[in-house]
Amino acid sequence: MPSSRSWGPVERWSEPSDEAAATAERLRREVAYGAAQRAFEVRSAAEAAEAVVRRARGRTGDGSVPPYAHLAARTCFSLRDGAIRPRELAAAAAAAGMTHVAATDRDGLYGAVRFAQAAAAEGVTPVFGTDLALVPDQERPGWGITRAGRERLAPAKGPARVRRGAGGSGSVDPRARRPGRGPAWLEDDAARVILLARDTRGYGGLCRAVTAAHAPDDTTDPARPGGGRGSPHLSWDHVGETVGAGGAYVLLGTDSPVARLIGAGRLDAAEAELRRWLDVVGRDAVLLGVRNHLVPPGGRGRARDDEPGDDVRIRHTLALADRLGVGAVAVNDVRYLAEEDAFLADVLACVRAQVPLGTRHIGRDTAEGWFKTATDLAPLFRERPDLLQRAHEVATSCEVDLGIGQLHVPRLTGMSDEVAAGELHRRAWAGAADRYPRITPAVRERLERELAMVDKLGLHDYFLTVARIVADIRELGILAACRGSAAGSLICYALRISDVDPVEHRLAFERFMNPYRDELPDIDVDVESARREDVYDLVMARYGEDRTACVAMVETFQARMAIREVGKVLGLPPDEIDLVAKSFVHARARDVRTVMAELPELQGARIDAGQLETLFAIVERIDGFPRHLALHPCGILLADRTLTERTPLERSAPREGGHPGYAMSQFDKDDVAALGLLKLDVLSVRMLSAMRHALDLIPDTRGEPFEVDDIPDGDPATYELIRSARSIGIFQIESPGQQELLGRLQPDHLGDLIAEISLFRPGPVKADMVTPFVARRHGAEETTYLHPTLEPILGETHGVVVYHEQVMGVLCALTGCDMSYADLLRRQLGDDRKAPGMKAWALARAVERGFRREDAEAIWKQVASFASFGFCKAHAAAFAVPTYRSAYLKTHFLPEFMAGLLTHDPGMYPRRLILDECRTFGVAVLPPDVNRSEPHYTVEVVDRGLADHLLGIHGKSPGDPLPPGWAWSDERRVIRLGRGLANLQTARSSATLLDPGEAAPGPGSTPVPPSGFDAGEAGNGYRFAVRVGLQDVKGVTPAELASLQEARPFTSLADVRHRARLSRPTAERLAQVGAFDHIGGIGRRDGPASRPALRLVVEELWRRAPGKGRAGSDRPEQVELDLHADHELQLPEVSEADQVRSELAVSGMDVSRHVVSFYEPLLTALGVVRATELQHLPVQKVVRVAGVKVALQSPQQRSGQRVLFLSLDDRTGTTQATFFERSLGDNAWTVLHAWLLVVEGRVSRRGDMGATVSGTRAWDLSRLWRAWQEGWLPDALAERGTPAPHQRTTTRPAGLRAAEFGRGSA
């Protein structure tokens, strides 16, 4: 999740509730986006075809036009080059009467799969090609370059490279490897060739050629210079090896070495060069491309005055072709569809080169590179119509089958089919025996059925391989969890790929493996985010880079990026671009105008309307074009050695720590799925890292190790905590909405968690499936079934259809079909065209099977209406496992778990709320300390006195005042959590439940934290506390952290100065967050009085050069500055408020005191109610609540109403406030912009728990504070609406990123 969201007006977009939901949300968006994108592509293709037809209609041809096919066309998958979508190209070709058309993308085959699909849809035959640069060679005529290009800055290593190529000796000019020749900010101008695949073998050659061009230089063999990452170049040797093997054409076009020599008037050299190509790839395979772009002599603007125009070039080229008997074809180097679209290609060229638009930067002479039809081209080749004819013939001779729609199950284990099958059966049965105390008939029957299906699909290798990989991952000590429909498979459970018992939870494996579907089952594995790359390395190491590769992700131009990039090439002022761009986050580029019109922020901006008009005209058009290929965050291809023949590979960006990056397919996940390649999704999940962190801390804090496998099922204390809805930090169920649902649902077993996760989806929420479910679950409503046969299927959810599995089950019951077929039906239920036919069939079957027609219809209606809302139970069950486990850790090892959350930050809330969560559970927070803090967050056992001091508890006995939300244990029930492992093992639950009045051990009554749970007790007068780590101090580098850790412990500030390598800003910030408090002696009699005083000392120390003799002596000289001298005298009394303010600024966390605590007097004056008190208030009572904004969400409502969901943290818990559309006018600006808020509204409540506030008014707390201090509070309370621009003062801590205060809000 990107963390650098900025604070903009775009908060209205809903944000997912936590990490897993974020993934789900992203996938959902991707699906929604995918559908919209497909619709858009179909439409744009239709428009493209229409345009071609329209042009043709308006023209009177002479009728005798030869057939033609474009052999050179760059689509938008040339990545910032072509401006045609593959489907548009195919549609235009079809409309122009072409039977074939080629896509020859720059540097790769990025668009090949989409082009194949588009061509199939449009009814033309695709020709696959690629346009590759050649390795510069100054010694070889036509291969030289005139500018080096910034991509090739890497200096040649060692002595000059010696080539021993097929064409004789020579060396790669070292000048080609450094800048200095020509403008280095442009990419190099290496010669290029186009390769076309004639057959499937040739396509394999193309894949290998692209891979070779992208491969880094082979340092062991100087004869094989590669292009290197980001600058692909094909070497002469590779030409021979890849396309010389046959099955491909080499099209020498205008940028080829031959054409360059012709252009330079070196006709003899051109001939010699051409002969070399003929020798290596064969006469049949070489084509000379002839292009007539009507370029005047001297090129654009007559800048190259000695160069011939296109007419002369063509004449020379044709003469050469005829002399050597080489085929010549007409090409047009198409890069955009229509004549008037040349500007798109220009913009993309300049965006690619990062240069302003200019004649010399656009890389074209004339604007003729549009999609011309044979009729358009015929006049240009009037004398040689055979060139058109020949292009057509070449195209028709190409026939490549990418294998779309076929499945490729690789042989990964190296076993023969029979052996692998035997092995899988053996291990599945052995695993099942291990998992179940007794193999029941149900288990036996299920496993037999699954194994039969695997036999049928031939997937033995796949299961064995995934099981192997998962076992390897666990062996590395990495937490892994299976996600998705694979959790429905008993084989996966038996092989320990998944941890959900599919028999117990009634999960269907047909959602996972289905013989009716032509796709391979997908197994997704979640791993710790911090260790994902270790997993990649492991897989790559085990199977090798010729069998495994990562999947690419195509990054496209989205509004924001498009505006920035286009604005830059248009030369607009950076500030203005920034202002415009910041207004867009999720908006698609083609929506910019609409969004602009809605954004009041931009209306006052002084941006030239004309410039904006131009900017948007371009941005709209390049929207959605691919711009960059990135590593997909999870997919790994598992294949056999044919992988390199089926997909071109390049290298992903290098990782940190010198890792060279991964072999990455040029295809994305959809392409890969279409090709039928097998993919293992390894998703990185921060929650797993957080859990791992907690487990790693436990041996130290509790004296005994604890592992996930030690977590017992069905722990009552865990469910007690879950039912309290204090779920912040728990996987999947921490969002405000989930908290509310927890309160209503009151889960008490894993099945409830599965239901909870399934119900909290947009569909079920919109359809309000929650209300009947909750009512029936608690017996408030009678559970009924439409037909008795449905009871066994719907019983688990009280008659409500919640899961896909249930939809399938009902369909089976109705029609008697099997589950696999039911899954197929379910998938088509949402299809309006297919549904009526299915309905008639299903009803007929049902009547045959003895249903009454009315019953059958009613059942069908119910199923059909819920089919689209339902959630795959296997998915939910797979999620529920980490949900339960994290809840268990929170219950029994809360301090450690919180340290994990703080370190890895998996959830939706800012870190400071997690700190507050610690406090509301009675766990103190220790400030960072150079001698005690690790980079990450840790847990310490501290003296009760210190803990109480940190928690703000000063009272000693019942009746003494306590901080807000706290109570004495004789007034309120307390649940003590995590009393150590001894209890855990004996009592199965470590929680001891004490009723009010029941004497707590020790001094009668003890303070009860606001949550009602006390997780801080460490026994014997000690308590647990979380020590803040140093990792989140702004600007601190890993090297500085390492140097601190090495040199510890420090005896004084001067010692830190001497032995740790800290920059001055870092040292100052460490002082600000309190990391030097102890060592600097704050509070000691002779120490500085306050942090600002200490900071002055630090400034002083770090301004000087570090003392001498650093190497000689470990003991620093006693250069103790007079810590107690004048400094603090010059300072005014420093308040704690300043201290908290700088803590927030530097680390985003209020460590020493909750920020709301400073406003207590005002909150009292305003009559503000605490989060803990809210629960006890009657519905409809008008109340005021206050707190720090921790989340702000605005989910899309079905009604189209805009609603803001605000979560406020007031140090006793979080309060949810809802603002409906009618109250937004008065309050939206404040809610969006203020950080500290007071909200007035009515209490509303659904279910027993979870009172919320329906907001009618909102104020900025800090503004009210100022008003109160200055005596104009009534005026401030009367303010509403959006303030005038000059009055827009909102307070949030300086330097605090928006993301840190309300992750859900940006």
Add this chain to the structure above:
Amino acid sequence: MTKRYRETLEEVAEAEGAPTVFAWRGKRYRVLEVLGHWREDPGWWRRPDGQPIRIEQTDMWRVTAVNGSAESRGVYELVQRGGEWRLDRIWD
């Protein structure tokens, strides 16, 4: 020898986009042969702000033409821009 003119032509007949007949200084010239046809476009980004983006093509035709009298036979460079025809140069 080259003469430069840059004079607007009132009347130009075209066939398939190529000029066949043009009138200049009151005389009708017949195109005998097209020697060259090139195109140019000034940078569209140089248009004033707010104007719609448009690629303005300039077609240059180098033709042999004659107006009836033998000495008028020569190479004429005709320029077409935005529907307007212009005579730029004459080689005779």
